[in-house]
Amino acid sequence: xxxxxxxxxxxxxxxxxxxxxxxxxxxxxxxxxxxxxxxxxxxxxxxxxxxxxxxxxxxxxxxxxxxxxxxxxxxxxxxxxxxxxxxxxxxxxxxxxxxxxxxxxxxxxxxxxxxxxxxxxxxxxxxxxxxxxxxxxxxxxxxxxxxxxxxxxxxxxxxxxxxxxxxxxxxxxxxxxxxxx
Numbered sequence: 001x002x003x004x005x006x007x008x009x010x011x012x013x014x015x016x017x018x019x020x021x022x023x024x025x026x027x028x029x030x031x032x033x034x035x036x037x038x039x040x041x042x043x044x045x046x047x048x049x050x051x052x053x054x055x056x057x058x059x060x061x062x063x064x065x066x067x068x069x070x071x072x073x074x075x076x077x078x079x080x081x082x083x084x085x086x087x088x089x090x091x092x093x094x095x096x097x098x099x100x101x102x103x104x105x106x107x108x109x110x111x112x113x114x115x116x117x118x119x120x121x122x123x124x125x126x127x128x129x130x131x132x133x134x135x136x137x138x139x140x141x142x143x144x145x146x147x148x149x150x151x152x153x154x155x156x157x158x159x160x161x162x163x164x165x166x167x168x169x170x171x172x173x174x175x176x177x178x179x180x181x
Contacts, residue, residue, distance in 0.1 A: 019117035023108045024061040027069075030100030031057035034076040037093035041083040049079065057101070064109035073101060087143055095136040103129040 016024075031053055038045055056072040080094045103125050107117060142162065146155040 016113035017116045019122075020108060020113050020115070023104050023117055023122075024064070024113075026104035027061040027064070027072075027101050027108070028054070028057045030097040030104065031072065031076060033097030033100065034079055034094050037090040037097065038079045038083060040093075041080075041085060041088040041090040043079065043083050045079050049075070053079065060101070060105050061108070064105040069101070069105045073098060076101065087140070087147060091140055092133075092137055096133055099129045099133055099136075 035045060035050055035053065053072060053075050056068050056075065059066065059068040060072050076094075076098055080091070083090075107122060107125055110118070110121065142158065146158060149155055
């Protein structure tokens with residue numbers, strides 16, 4: 001039997017990192033933003049649906065890799081879809097809330113709760129989320145302008161031109177990204 005001294009045990013952290021706590025709490029905040037936007041736009045979401053969505057938000061915050069996040073996003077989308085006036089300005093808050101839920105769950109699911117959040121990944125996904133929200137705001141503005149138009153063919157043509165321009169932009173960005181690496 002060896003009597004060699006064993007190394008002193010290292011203290012392991014068993015509680016979540018503060019960055020993970022912040023990111024995971026954004027899942028709940030985003031869900032509440034969607035519910036507030038729906039209520040402000042004139043929808044009375046039943047109490048049981050609100051409790052269900054907040055429960056799903058808590059499950060998604062605790063286990064972001066689970067399927068609860070998909071159900072949460074679908075339920076939150078439903079809370080907005082039943083709005084009587086879909087072109088209300090509150091749609092921007094709802095879109096922001098959905099993006100917050102998605103991006104926060106994505107960042108939190110990249111590792112265990114004890115793992116610190118990578119600031120580079122956080123900045124990258126925050127920028128992508130902001131870009132998507134800006135696109136949503138642009139589409140909302142275009143929808144407001146085209147809603148006043150009586151000629152529906154113009155609306156379809158404008159939508160196709162916008163879609164083609166977006167396709168060219170994304171293709172150009174992806175093409176130049178490969179050249180930079």
